[in-house]
Amino acid sequence: MTDPILESxxxxxxxxxxxxxxxxxxxDGDALGASLALALALNGDNCQADxxxxxxxxxxxxxxxxxxxxxKTPGDHYDVAVNIDNGDTARLGARLKVYQxxxxxxxxxxxxxxxxxxxxxxxxxxxxxxxxxxYKLLTRHMGIKLTQDMALCLYTAIITDTGGFxxxxxxxxxxxxxxxxxKTGIDFTNANKKVFDRISYxxxxxxxxxxxxLKLLFDGKMAVSYLRWSDLASFNAKLEDTEGxxxxxxxxxxxxxxxxxxxxxxxxxxxxxxxxxxxDVARIAEKFGGGGHMRAAGFTMEGDLEDIVRSLxxxxxxxxxxxx
Amino acid sequence: MTDPILESxxxxxxxxxxxxxxxxxxxDGDALGASLALALALNGDNCQADxxxxxxxxxxxxxxxxxxxxxKTPGDHYDVAVNIDNGDTARLGARLKVYQxxxxxxxxxxxxxxxxxxxxxxxxxxxxxxxxxxYKLLTRHMGIKLTQDMALCLYTAIITDTGGFxxxxxxxxxxxxxxxxxKTGIDFTNANKKVFDRISYxxxxxxxxxxxxLKLLFDGKMAVSYLRWSDLASFNAKLEDTEGxxxxxxxxxxxxxxxxxxxxxxxxxxxxxxxxxxxDVARIAEKFGGGGHMRAAGFTMEGDLEDIVRSLxxxxxxxxxxxx
Numbered sequence: 001m002t003d004p005i006l007e008s009x010x011x012x013x014x015x016x017x018x019x020x021x022x023x024x025x026x027x028d029g030d031a032l033g034a035s036l037a038l039a040l041a042l043n044g045d046n047c048q049a050d051x052x053x054x055x056x057x058x059x060x061x062x063x064x065x066x067x068x069x070x071x072k073t074p075g076d077h078y079d080v081a082v083n084i085d086n087g088d089t090a091r092l093g094a095r096l097k098v099y100q101x102x103x104x105x106x107x108x109x110x111x112x113x114x115x116x117x118x119x120x121x122x123x124x125x126x127x128x129x130x131x132x133x134x135y136k137l138l139t140r141h142m143g144i145k146l147t148q149d150m151a152l153c154l155y156t157a158i159i160t161d162t163g164g165f166x167x168x169x170x171x172x173x174x175x176x177x178x179x180x181x182x183k184t185g186i187d188f189t190n191a192n193k194k195v196f197d198r199i200s201y202x203x204x205x206x207x208x209x210x211x212x213x214l215k216l217l218f219d220g221k222m223a224v225s226y227l228r229w230s231d232l233a234s235f236n237a238k239l240e241d242t243e244g245x246x247x248x249x250x251x252x253x254x255x256x257x258x259x260x261x262x263x264x265x266x267x268x269x270x271x272x273x274x275x276x277x278x279x280d281v282a283r284i285a286e287k288f289g290g291g292g293h294m295r296a297a298g299f300t301m302e303g304d305l306e307d308i309v310r311s312l313x314x315x316x317x318x319x320x321x322x323x324x
Numbered sequence: 325m326t327d328p329i330l331e332s333x334x335x336x337x338x339x340x341x342x343x344x345x346x347x348x349x350x351x352d353g354d355a356l357g358a359s360l361a362l363a364l365a366l367n368g369d370n371c372q373a374d375x376x377x378x379x380x381x382x383x384x385x386x387x388x389x390x391x392x393x394x395x396k397t398p399g400d401h402y403d404v405a406v407n408i409d410n411g412d413t414a415r416l417g418a419r420l421k422v423y424q425x426x427x428x429x430x431x432x433x434x435x436x437x438x439x440x441x442x443x444x445x446x447x448x449x450x451x452x453x454x455x456x457x458x459y460k461l462l463t464r465h466m467g468i469k470l471t472q473d474m475a476l477c478l479y480t481a482i483i484t485d486t487g488g489f490x491x492x493x494x495x496x497x498x499x500x501x502x503x504x505x506x507k508t509g510i511d512f513t514n515a516n517k518k519v520f521d522r523i524s525y526x527x528x529x530x531x532x533x534x535x536x537x538l539k540l541l542f543d544g545k546m547a548v549s550y551l552r553w554s555d556l557a558s559f560n561a562k563l564e565d566t567e568g569x570x571x572x573x574x575x576x577x578x579x580x581x582x583x584x585x586x587x588x589x590x591x592x593x594x595x596x597x598x599x600x601x602x603x604d605v606a607r608i609a610e611k612f613g614g615g616g617h618m619r620a621a622g623f624t625m626e627g628d629l630e631d632i633v634r635s636l637x638x639x640x641x642x643x644x645x646x647x648x
Contacts, residue, residue: 175502179503192490253524
């Protein structure tokens, strides 16, 4: 159960008097949860561990403990810097210098595309979340008895990256670790509520507009929905506010292909295509200069909304006929 | 890890040549998943095990294996009848006779209100799902090696009753069992998609109408939404189609109290109240002849929609002022 690389990382951290912990930019629940758990474990009489952030903590993660260790302004020098849940130094932003100037550089990640240089790098692509890696580091290599605060951070890390144990990256080990974290008595119900249920005004408005726009074609096998530039501008919508809206159509009973069009700027539409069972939407997206996977693809087109819908509907119709 | 009552149940089932398995009426994922897993385990050269159902399999559970063992018309006599996930014989419907006439009656359930009489009854209220109980029965007491089909049925049982491991009934043991089930290689991603993501036309329409009706009061601390009788009638809405709609308002950022009104028949409104952090909605519901819990309560009122909203808003305003 022990791992030689995690063992060296534990040793390096054990000897450090100052540690800079750096999650990726646009921090999410995994990056922040894993970082805060590590900071909570390291901070003590002999060590100061700072979580360096360039942005505010996202509202949906405001319940995470350990935020007293977050620093906007880094210290002058750190014995050790730890890159967390981040596969690319570009996503360290201005903190890259702190990373490069540290006495030792460590990296903990689970992205298969990881190319971050470090003195010791541990990349486990089978881990559903970097939170799982930090769990192993703390409990199996650093002899830390998890507090409820650390456990809540790690649990949140894991549910964020597994969609609440629903994504295919979830493993039996993920479930086992989550069970161990729950044994500390954390309020996991509240964590799930905060991460998955809370919805912003912008998101609710855009969901509503998407639903209001939704039309069905071909006996309900194709769903078409869209957001106009005016919808997006009126709520100053962020990227995450429109994420997943294509699934409203996809999840509707009987639908095989869902097309969602987002007017990114007046007259320019970003199209998302999803399918459920048999239509290869990558092939359809390619016809319009885009690409992707069998069940999830995209493209960008300029022109009139109705013309674009008509072109896409024709292409989907062929696929429905050919493959049904 | 072994339990004497489950041990007796295992012995009784081991000696049976015919078994009638009976989930509760309005069958859900736990009742059906637990029943089908048991049927898959029992059926063989020496035993015929039927799952007796009085209704069609719900569409969202149509992916469950083992459905070849479902019978609408029961056999004449069964050596053993098993009551599954059901606390009240009234929920056996017409099958009650089959249950009463069986050679031996067994009962497996997790409801604290269970009052079903049986020769051997096992009620574990700490089990998040009856699927957990059947898992223990099969693996620890009957020496069954779980097939992927059985595991998929039990996994579905567990996610149904735990809201995908999110409800407070979820335990570390739930996670451990789910992990063991996943080790068989089941397509758990698809099970989650079917159980949680698929949405009916009626549900989507009613969600949309609810969102379109949503208004905020008191600086966004109270959300009010409603469905008119005409909305419900036009889609011949079933009870489950309106379940949870009060949460659209509750989950919106900044909202403390959500009121959702459903016009059950012209002029009669069923009200649902939910709060997030501090308002006691049971106390508010009581003022209008209803009741419930601190965070979830309800009432029924006749009259004009706008008058009812005004009365409730006044009552909520007092609570917001008094407790904020």
